[in-house]
Amino acid sequence: MSDGTPSAAALEFDRITVAFRSRDAEGQRYTAVADTTLRVEAGEFVSVVGPTGCGKSTLLNVAAGLLEPSAGQVRVFGEPLAGINRRAGYMFQTDALMPWRSALDNVMVGLQYRGVPDAGARAQAQAWLSRVGLGEFGDRYPHQLSGGMRKRTALAQTLVLDPDIILMDEPFSALDIQTRQLMENEVLEIWAARKKAVLFITHDLDEAIAMSDRVVVLSAGPATRPIGEFVVDLPRPRDVAEVRSQPRFIELHSRIWAVLRDEVLKGYAQQLKKAA
Template sequence: MSQPKLRLREVRKEFAHRGDTFVALADATLDVRPGELLAVVGPSGCGKSTLLDLLGGLTTPSSGEILLDGRPVTGPGLDRGIVFQQYALLPWRTAQGNVELGLEAKGLPRAERRETARRFLDLVGLGGFADRYPHELSGGMKQRVAIARSLAFEPDVLLMDEPFAALDAQTRESLQDELLRIWRATGATIVFITHGIDEAVYLGQRVAVMTSRPGRIKAVVDVDLDVSAPDVRSTDAFGAYRHRIWSLLQDEVVRAQQHELAPREDLAHV
């Protein structure tokens, strides 16, 4: 078996809060395989975003280790791209200018930056919008630009923190299909954080289920679906995966609510 692309071993993350210690993650252990799309679900407040920040090197673990290709993650790097729920586009730059941002950090010459940015805008279906500014783009188009920007510098791993959560249902499903197409075209390793079980089952080759706070990896479910099949979300197989993951999550959602870590409506969204 090949070495994991990403490896978390007994990762703990604590924060100081009003003189007390707040434990966001405790003994989180997980392997991410090279080239896989791994979805991560869990109740609100369980540490999903903290997990992604740790993988991105935006914060450091209190204990435990995080390895990328066997090397410790000690900070941010161009070997990892991050796509947040908020598009984080620079409003004074065009779509192409935003995509070129990471390429500038790599020191690519202007002509090469321009060609690469155009290629990745084409990849996300925005070839005709290179000169548009963020305020001229829809929410779904802005998120496509953010994805293109993260992919353009060809990171080893793409980390996505609920990137489609703010979009309407139709746009969200469209971008889910786009992400699968891009993933197959690029062979990238993707870790996708989501609240939605349906989204996790549709996108993930595997789905990691987290406990309520402090977050741990409760289970990892292998998903074997042909998502190119017509109306796959209505099939018995899809429903069976959804039920299995919901069963793993149900107690965690209740526990999170009891600790006032999640609003009641989360039962409708996890």
């Protein structure tokens, strides 16, 4: 029986601020993220949207332990994060495949670093390549794979480590729309089977709504912060193409875009100012 105490979130940003010193002679302080609080529950799929340059990837790097916040604290299942987040897997915008290693060798490398014997690592890597539809392509090198196949390999590379938290930084942005939707559905299918916590960064509002339990909107930078949070109550399982025609999807898109639009315009104006 529950004692009424709320369970610890899989990932929690508690009043996080991230500031940098510029590299110019004056060394001015630039605040990328300001006083941001955000929770991702175990088994929850949360997407973050916001204007270009607003600090979305900065938050992901903080969650991964690659960047230490200037203020505030990150907690992982209730424990303060110190150093690299060992319970998280990170899928980058550009795949991190080693060109001199085959697809199979790329997928198994993380297990090898963890000390898994080669035979066991190879078996697990092969199983995950099969899971993402590349069971017959393990001997191919990255340059021999299409963009979608490389993304599938990178996905297997992330998931073979069985992380409790999956961090995804616009992983499908470079793909054509058909391949992108196939990958989105594959991720949702795998996520539904394993129910890991996911923090997903995207510029694509349609993608965010179609995939997520919750969408968080960030303000334009500098000093970005959450300014809107929307529960996506569309039934699961979902097909990311079919769900976009549902009236509730259209309603959610309109509500979220009403908040996001002004921030996108602010971000665009700031980009023009920098370029002038």
